[in-house]
Amino acid sequence: MIIEDRLRDLLRQAYAAMLTSPEQPDVVAGEIGIETPNNPQHGDFASNIALQVGRELGANPREIAQKLVAGLPDDPVIERAEVAGPGFINFHLSPHWLHDALAECLAQGERYGRSDFGAGEKVQVEFVSANPVGPIHIGNARGGPFGDVLANLLEAVGCEVQREYYLNDAPTNTQLQIFGASVQARYRELLGEAVDFPEEGYHGDYVVELAQAIVAEYGEEYRDVPADTDGALVFFELVKDKMVEQLRSDCSALGIEFDEWFCETDLHEQGLVRRQVDELRESGAAYEKDDATWLRTGDFGDEEDRVIVRRDGAPTYIASDIAYAANKFYTRGFDRVIYVWGPDHFGYVPRMKAALGAMGIDVGRAEFIIYQTVRFLEGGEPLRLSKRRGDIVTIREIIDDIGRDAVRFFFLMRSVDAHLDFDLDLARQQSAENPVYYVQYAHTRLCGILREAEQADYLGKEEVDISLLTHPDELTLLRKLADYPAEVLHAAQQRAPHRLPHFALELAQTVHQFYTNCRVLDSGNPETSRARLKLVEGTRIVLRNILGLMGIDAPEKM
RNA sequence: GCGCCUGUAGCUCAGUGGAUGAGAGCACCGGACUUCGGAUCCGGGUGUCGGGGGUUCGAAUCCCUCCAGGCGCGCCA
Numbered sequence: 001m002i003i004e005d006r007l008r009d010l011l012r013q014a015y016a017a018m019l020t021s022p023e024q025p026d027v028v029a030g031e032i033g034i035e036t037p038n039n040p041q042h043g044d045f046a047s048n049i050a051l052q053v054g055r056e057l058g059a060n061p062r063e064i065a066q067k068l069v070a071g072l073p074d075d076p077v078i079e080r081a082e083v084a085g086p087g088f089i090n091f092h093l094s095p096h097w098l099h100d101a102l103a104e105c106l107a108q109g110e111r112y113g114r115s116d117f118g119a120g121e122k123v124q125v126e127f128v129s130a131n132p133v134g135p136i137h138i139g140n141a142r143g144g145p146f147g148d149v150l151a152n153l154l155e156a157v158g159c160e161v162q163r164e165y166y167l168n169d170a171p172t173n174t175q176l177q178i179f180g181a182s183v184q185a186r187y188r189e190l191l192g193e194a195v196d197f198p199e200e201g202y203h204g205d206y207v208v209e210l211a212q213a214i215v216a217e218y219g220e221e222y223r224d225v226p227a228d229t230d231g232a233l234v235f236f237e238l239v240k241d242k243m244v245e246q247l248r249s250d251c252s253a254l255g256i257e258f259d260e261w262f263c264e265t266d267l268h269e270q271g272l273v274r275r276q277v278d279e280l281r282e283s284g285a286a287y288e289k290d291d292a293t294w295l296r297t298g299d300f301g302d303e304e305d306r307v308i309v310r311r312d313g314a315p316t317y318i319a320s321d322i323a324y325a326a327n328k329f330y331t332r333g334f335d336r337v338i339y340v341w342g343p344d345h346f347g348y349v350p351r352m353k354a355a356l357g358a359m360g361i362d363v364g365r366a367e368f369i370i371y372q373t374v375r376f377l378e379g380g381e382p383l384r385l386s387k388r389r390g391d392i393v394t395i396r397e398i399i400d401d402i403g404r405d406a407v408r409f410f411f412l413m414r415s416v417d418a419h420l421d422f423d424l425d426l427a428r429q430q431s432a433e434n435p436v437y438y439v440q441y442a443h444t445r446l447c448g449i450l451r452e453a454e455q456a457d458y459l460g461k462e463e464v465d466i467s468l469l470t471h472p473d474e475l476t477l478l479r480k481l482a483d484y485p486a487e488v489l490h491a492a493q494q495r496a497p498h499r500l501p502h503f504a505l506e507l508a509q510t511v512h513q514f515y516t517n518c519r520v521l522d523s524g525n526p527e528t529s530r531a532r533l534k535l536v537e538g539t540r541i542v543l544r545n546i547l548g549l550m551g552i553d554a555p556e557k558m
Numbered sequence: 559g560c561g562c563c564u565g566u567a568g569c570u571c572a573g574u575g576g577a578u579g580a581g582a583g584c585a586c587c588g589g590a591c592u593u594c595g596g597a598u599c600c601g602g603g604u605g606u607c608g609g610g611g612g613u614u615c616g617a618a619u620c621c622c623u624c625c626a627g628g629c630g631c632g633c634c635a
Contacts, residue, residue, distance in 0.1 A: 033575095033576090035576080037576090037577075038576090038577075038579070038580090038581095039577070039578095039579070042577070046576090046577085048575090048576065051576080051615075051616085054615090055614095055615090061615080084577075085576085085577050085616095086576090086577080086615055088576080088577070131635065168635070173634085173635065174634045174635070175634070175635055176635095178634090200634095290633085291633095292633055293633095294633095303560090303561090303631085306633090309633085310633040311633060312633080314633085316632095316633065316634085316635090317634075317635050343562095343563080343628085343629050343630075344629080344630070344635080345630085345635085346561085346562060346563085346629065346630045346631090347561080347562090347630045348630090348635085349562095350561090370562085370563080370629095372563060372564075372628080372629075373563090373628065373629060375628085413570095413571075413572090413583095414570090414571070414572090415571090417563060418563080418564065418571075418572095419563075419564060419627090419628060419629085421570070421571095423569095423570080433583095433584080433597075434597090435583065435584095437597055438583090438597075438598095440597090441595085441597050441598080442598095444595075444597090445594080445595060445598085446594095448594065448595055449594050449595095450594095452594050453594080498572085499572090502571095502572060502573095502582080505582075505583080506582085509582090512598055512599065513598095513599070513600095515594080515595095515598075515599085516590095516591090516598065516599045516600090517599085519593080519594070520594060521593085521594050522593090522594090536594095557595090558595090558597070
């Protein structure tokens with residue numbers, strides 16, 4: 001049990017004992033606020049419970065706090081509890097709880113920080129899902145590390161997680177048609193024809209390279225393919241496998257491996273899109289107007305109704321997404337589905353929620369996380385990125401430049417709600433002075449101590465007394481280790497992977513301070529050395545665990 | 559026009575109801591080690607928390623309003 005819950009439990013008991021009449025409000029233990037005070041003089045933990053219930057009870061918060069403190073059950077972990085300020089209860093704990101936390105960390109090893117809060121909930125995280133029309137680039141990469149680490153966090157708190165990439169490879173996808181037409185145009189150019197490049201076409205050099213590959217393999221075989229939609233799709237089919245392989249390998253380079261690559265085409269080929277549309281018509285959720293089929297999303301919170309089958313008979317993107325959602329929730333039975341989308345999908349959320357509502361799916365089981373724009377700066381100037389214009393900066397280039405760990409760290413550090421300025425000059429310049437190295441170096445240093453200790457056989461067979469750890473820097477470090485499990489839980493609950501790099505930096509800082517001020521290996525003080533080695537071991541576990549959650553290496557040597 | 563995100567130190571960003579301390583990294587200045595890796599540590603901050611109003615015992619945090627930047631609003635995805 002983490003310490004906060006232990007304190008909550010004590011407070012709940014004290015509160016129950018304090019109540020004199022049944023109509024007074026009950027307090028749920030989970031809702032009792034426990035926090036770490038900014039000012040260390042205010043104790044190790046503080047609760048504002050008395051201030052919270054004071055209003056409801058119409059009583060003086062300080063008096064309530066006094067009664068609660070008086071009614072606290074005995075617990076050896078509490079050195080003293082006192083009322084402060086307008087009615088805070090400050091807990092000053094015995095350092096034993098920190099030593100207990102270290103013992104628990106050592107016992108649990110790589111499991112330390114994990115919990116069963118998620119209770120086996122079956123969760124799908126769908127992320128990246130970029131169209132197969134080009135490589136992963138700086139604009140659409142952000143969802144990658146975010147989704148991956150969110151999935152790690154949910155796993156860590158006991159959910160059963162699936163990572164999914166939704167591949168929009170259906171022939172009805174207009175983007176694919178334009179892309180295929182672009183390849184075709186380049187192909188014909190290579191064969192010496194004068195062609196009008198599609199107005200909205202993809203201008204990247206990689207499109208030319210794809211066309212060159214077709215020439216190399218098939219020569220002029222595809223010269224007479226008509227320059228229409230069907231023709232464009234012929235060319236898309238020629239390059240599709242390459243595109244998917246590119247996406248897969250780009251994700252892999254980012255350290256992301258999906259459990260499932262789900263093809264939109266399958267939904268169409270299995271007739272699921274048609275079937276869902278028919279079902280919606282039968283239930284009255286969809287209707288015909290202007291030769292198109294409309295979904296009554298307006299009745300479910302969207303601004304207006306939306307077309308799901310176009311006048312030409314082709315289903316729109318949302319029709320596929322309806323079939324896809326049915327597959328997620330009904331066929332595969334996920335309890336919860338998290339969509340991680342780019343900022344361009346923002347306007348799509350209300351209609352997707354409305355569509356779920358029209359399908360009878362509890363909207364509360366779907367979460368939509370929109371990450372904000374990434375601006376790419378070069379020479380201090382923002383660059384507009386467009387796959388179509390071809391001025392893309394691929395994630396490959398960035399990885400080759402500053403390394404995978406740094407790329408992940410940079411993306412993860414910011415909240416998804418915040419716009420992200422990716423300044424490559426700065427990233428390059430900082431790559432030697434990068435925050436990620438600060439964290440990794442802390443791990444490396446600890447490994448160095450452990451290597452040295454092993455050679456000198458410091459631990460021996462003696463019983464180790466970790467209660468010897470009382471130096472301020474030791475206590476600070478112990479506190480950080482003790483805080484780790486709650487940090488993981490909060491990061492998962494708040495869907496806030498960016499908390500991890502921040503916590504890791506704080507932890508690394510306490511490690512470096514400890515390292516500087518507390519000599520571990522000292523043959524003159526074998527008992528202290530042994531206790532400190534236990535602390536080093538525990539700290540190394542936590543560093544490795546948190547870096548693992550972030551998908552970043554924890555090197556033993558650098 | 560409507561909707562959403564953002565606005566915190568020179569720069570990039572955490573903190574999103576708590577306390578007479580609003581923090582970190584970078585940058586800049588000055589210090590520290592004969593032993594575990596100096597990719598380290600220590601010291602140096604007069605910030606209108608975008609402006610204004612409100613709610614509250616308490617607001618960077620919640621509400622209203624205004625300003626600024628970004629993004630979205632298709633029978634594209």
